[in-house]
Amino acid sequence: MADEKEELEPLPSVLADGLKRQVLAVQDYAKLSFQSVSNAFTPPFYWADTLEQMDVIGVGSLPIIVLTGFFIGGVLVLQTAAQFERFGETALTGDAVALALVRELGPAITALLVAGRNASGIASEIGSMVVTEQVDAMRALGTDPIRKLMTPRVLATVAMLPLLTAVSDFVGLIGGFLVAYFTLRLGAVQFWTRAIHALDFGDLVQGFAKPFVFAFIISTVACFMGLRVKGGTQGVGRATTSAVVISSVILLVTDTFITRLLLWAFHK
């Protein structure tokens, strides 16, 4: 009993240790992210690996992005139309759908889907390599695993997410138009004219700046979680879950700040 009492650490010390670990993790993450970016400017360049990752992340994510984008556009029309009908302003549906999709829903939902699909894939793939000593083997063979594994994934995600967002926005508008056409009897010219005119340069900047930041968050968090895996297959599972949860939370929090910043920048 006396031994058990001795083993218990005082609460402030436990909290301080926990806090220290978190600060160290943030520091490691920052260092790793910086290294992954700086690697992109010095040789060797792993273009083949980057192209392969672009295929996996970009082309591989396309079906779910198209599918979800379409239905999000559709449901957005259903929700907004119900409100606009009360004021007899259903013609404004095109404006609402375009602004909501391009400014916010397109980038955020596409990023969340890519986080779910690719952050988990990246973390589990790299994590499995860590626990089976493949990452150590790579280092032992004189290859930098950050340069070989992380940089191509970061570059590929940063290149692909804005394109996926553009596809998602476009398909979402098509979905919105079809629902508007069949439920509100809104004409094609009316819908598309209003949708396009509703958007100005600031909206497009907002819609396409966000995916770059989100892509960076998703890929660096996923690689970081994968590279620090400990504890065998159970550790890989934990890292995979953490990669999705943490990257999703960070990107949504960041979204708020970017939105505020860009609204201020474009005087909205």
Added chain:
Amino acid sequence: MTRAVPPAESRGQFSELVPGEPVISFKDVRIGFDEREVLQGISFETLPGETKVLLGEGGSGKTVIMKLAAGLMRPDSGTVTVMGHDIGAMPENELLQFRRHIGFVFQEGALFDSMTVSENVSFRLDEEGVDEAEADKRVHEALRFVEMEPAIERFPGELSGGMRRRVSIARALVDHPPIVFYDSPTAGLDPVTCQTIMSLILRGRDLQGVTSLLATQRVQDAFSLANFRYDKSTNRIVRDKRENGNAAQPTNQAQRAPVQSDAPRKALTPNVSKGREGEAASIVENGAISPTNVLVLREGKIYFEGPADELLRTSDAYLKEFLASAR
């Protein structure tokens, strides 16, 4: 992929092993994990051409020593010097360059599971930008050496444990490194496969004259290296004719041998090779095989260091018990 690193032929600052000076040197090395000190002041030296067998129970720090020597870990205190360079103080980008001079065989092989056997073995050559035809030739040569040529297009997942270990040896030796680390190469394998793996290590050692560290829990592995040698003329593994095998201290001849990693390379297969310049190769070809010494670890400290035959004659109770249990 863009070629960015110098080929193995121009290894620059790491190109030469200084005759008579230790290739690997540990001085009062300490390292701990989770408040447990795994190595408690380890000091030893490995001379050019020497094979140091690290024996010890699981968790005694054998793998940690190998990883420290390869620069995959850094010591908490003490110095790890390899080829005259302080590995513990070297920045990672220099370490990557340094590691091109070593071969590392991991315990479970650590083959890249998304690549074929051929891609695994040629990984280092591809990174160094070796010409495709030359790389292909060397990959075939290395796989022929480990008798895995028929599996060249298979994936690691399709191979047995012993086959994976053999491919891992081929990957480590494909670029003819002057230093090779074998981390428990026979762990978890059946006796016949263990014998095959050890014969490959013997052949690699006696054909290339490499300096190596070999971690194992099997005492037989240490005695195999100490008492057997590869006979080039008959292409067979034979017992060393000298009394007590080669388990004597490193010979003066071996210590004098300048082992240059950028010297013309000796092929792994004897019939392909036309010999390597320099005394190290001639020592091997004259049949005086590289010296083998044993280092027994116990609870993070060196408990015994010396030739294998001395270990065999020990009267120490712990070593006797260890020898009996580790056979």
